[in-house]
Amino acid sequence: MALTEKQEALVKESWELMKQDIPRHGFRLFALILEIAPGAKDLFSFLRDTDEIPENNPKLKAHAARVFKLTCESAVQLREKGEVVVADTTLKWLGSVHLRKGVLQPHFEVVKEALLKTIEEGVGEKWSEEMKNAWGEAYDHLAAAIMGEMQVEA
Numbered sequence: 453m454a455l456t457e458k459q460e461a462l463v464k465e466s467w468e469l470m471k472q473d474i475p476r477h478g479f480r481l482f483a484l485i486l487e488i489a490p491g492a493k494d495l496f497s498f499l500r501d502t503d504e505i506p507e508n509n510p511k512l513k514a515h516a517a518r519v520f521k522l523t524c525e526s527a528v529q530l531r532e533k534g535e536v537v538v539a540d541t542t543l544k545w546l547g548s549v550h551l552r553k554g555v556l557q558p559h560f561e562v563v564k565e566a567l568l569k570t571i572e573e574g575v576g577e578k579w580s581e582e583m584k585n586a587w588g589e590a591y592d593h594l595a596a597a598i599m600g601e602m603q604v605e606a
């Protein structure tokens with residue numbers, strides 16, 4: 453399903469706000485992921501040997517930023533083309549990284565819930581049901597594309 457211009461605008465607008473403070477939002481994203489699914493902790497190299505979520509860890513920030521950014525890009529593609537077109541190699545790479553790390557289908561739901569909550573808290577008064585649906589839709593398509601690659605490779 454394609455995204456409307458309004459939905460695309462909502463995603464872009466909130467990403468512009470969120471990206472001004474990736475350390476804070478990235479930290480919150482991981483805190484929420486572990487709150488929802490404590491077992492996901494050991495999947496991440498930078499969380500495995502610690503009881504606390506490290507602040508300012510470059511890998512943590514990188515993962516959070518990529519989840520945000522790729523979801524935002526997929527919103528743009530969904531509006532323009534009606535489908536998610538991550539470059540083929542990137543999608544294959546994303547599939548193989550997550551397969552290798554032992555990520556499972558339900559984890560994608562966990563990250564979705566955490567992502568939406570992080571954005572809700574991050575944008576404050578700008579948050580709306582419409583914004584939530586736009587991010588949710590963009591994320592679902594991206595996640596489905598990554599999971600599709602994971603299945604091809606498995």
Ligand code: HEM
Nearest residue numbers: 492495496497498511518519522553555559560563594595
């Ligand atoms: C690694 C993106 C969802 C767990 C990565 C990397 C990218 C990425 C780009 C490679 C980082 C690198 O090696 O430089 C995404 C995107 C997602 C997503 C765009 C959703 C749309 C998830 C989910 C999980 C997960 C649902 C599981 C809870 C991991 C783990 C790594 C990884 C464990 C390896 C990180 C490490 O230990 O250093 N992800 N990811 N990702 N991702 Fe994701």
